Amino acid sequence: MGARTRTYPNLAQVQDRDTQRTLRLVYDLIRDAEETIGLQTESLLNLANRITAVEPRVSSLESPQTFATGAGLAPQFVVRGIASDLVLTSGSIPRFKKIGDLLPAATRIRLSHSVAQSISTATTTVLTWDTEVYDPKLLHDTVAPTLITIATLGTYVGGVYVGWDANNVNSRFLEIQKNSTDALVRDRRVGTGAAEMHLVLPDTQLVVGDTLRVRAFQDSGGPLDIKVANGSPVFWLRKIA
Structure with a gap:
C-alpha cells in the first residue's frame, strides 16, 4: 500500500x-x-x-x-x-x-526573601524564603518555607546567591543541602571576599519527595544580615531532563 x-x-x-x-x-x-x-x-x-x-x-x-x-x-x-x-x-x-x-508548565522555581535575614555568629542557619518569583508546580510550601520539595523524578540544575553585610572578620559559609543531611554543593571563604556568594548546583538526579534547602554560617563575632539588594537572596531550581 x-x-x-x-x-x-x-x-x-x-x-x-x-x-x-x-x-x-x-x-x-x-x-x-x-x-x-x-x-x-x-x-x-x-x-x-x-x-x-x-x-x-x-x-x-x-x-x-x-x-x-x-x-x-x-x-x-x-x-x-x-x-x-x-x-x-x-x-x-x-x-x-x-x-x-x-505545553505543560515547566518544572522550575525561583525563590527570594522580602526582608534581610540575620545570621547569628557561629551558628548554622537555614535560610527562609517568603517570595515565590515563580513556582508553577508548587514545589515551595509556605508551611515549610525553607524547603523546595521535588514532585517529579528527573535531573535538575539550580543555584543560590546571597549578599552579606560588609565585614572582614573570619569566614562565611553557604551550602545547598538535600534531605536535610547531604551537602550537594558548598562554599567557605574569608570575610574579605565574601560580600557576595554564589553557589551553582550542577546537574543532579532527584526523586519524588527529595527536599533542598540552603544553610548559611558566619563567625564574625556578631550577627550579620543577608541583605535584600542587587538580587539577593535568590534560590532557584529547574528540571532539565
Whole structure:
C-alpha cells in the first residue's frame, strides 16, 4: 500500500508558522484517532472551520494544567490520548499565540526573601524564603518555607546567591543541602571576599519527595544580615531532563 497523503484544510488562512504547526498536530491527532480507535467526528473539512482553541490536560504524574482556551466556548470534541486530552471548542480558526501555549508548565522555581535575614555568629542557619518569583508546580510550601520539595523524578540544575553585610572578620559559609543531611554543593571563604556568594548546583538526579534547602554560617563575632539588594537572596531550581 502506498504512503497516504494528508491534507490540512484552511492552513493558508493562518499566517503564523507556530499556529500552522499546531493545526497540523491537531489534524493528525484526529485522523490517527479515527483510523486507530474508530473515533467518530465530523469531517475534517467541517471541523477545521470550527476549531478555535485547544485545552491540554496533563493526566500523568503532573498536576492538571489548562492553556489557550476559548473564553465562553463550550467543549465540542474531546480527543483522548495516553498522556493528555485535547478539548476542541467550537468557533472559527484557532487563535493560538505560539506552540508553547500547548505545553505543560515547566518544572522550575525561583525563590527570594522580602526582608534581610540575620545570621547569628557561629551558628548554622537555614535560610527562609517568603517570595515565590515563580513556582508553577508548587514545589515551595509556605508551611515549610525553607524547603523546595521535588514532585517529579528527573535531573535538575539550580543555584543560590546571597549578599552579606560588609565585614572582614573570619569566614562565611553557604551550602545547598538535600534531605536535610547531604551537602550537594558548598562554599567557605574569608570575610574579605565574601560580600557576595554564589553557589551553582550542577546537574543532579532527584526523586519524588527529595527536599533542598540552603544553610548559611558566619563567625564574625556578631550577627550579620543577608541583605535584600542587587538580587539577593535568590534560590532557584529547574528540571532539565
